[in-house]
Amino acid sequence: MRVKCVICDTLHDLPNDLPLAKKLRNRPIHTFMCPPCSERITDNTQKRIETGNFRFFRTSSKFDEEF
Structure with missing residues (x-):
């Protein structure tokens, strides 16, 4: 599956039998992000945290109160 x-619009090939495929x-609402982009976003998020x-x-505030 292509x-x-x-984010970077590069094409990748996934085997058809993978759960992600x-x-x-x-x-169709789910999107694909390549591993380099995913790592970059994770690193930047960790730096911001x-x-x-x-x-x-x-x-919602009810959700916050339960924590």
């Missing part, structure tokens, strides 16, 4: 990265075929300027936004 997939395109959402099945998820992408059956649920360490600075203390990163806030997690919750969907």
Whole structure:
């Protein structure tokens, strides 16, 4: 299965029997992100969390109170 990265628009080939390939075929809302882009976003997010300027936004106040 040929997939395109959402961020860098590079094409990748996934084997058809992978669970990720099945998820992408059956649920079009799911998107593919290549491993280098995924690692880059993870690293940048970790750096932002360490600075203390990163806030997690919750969907509702009831959800926050339960934590």
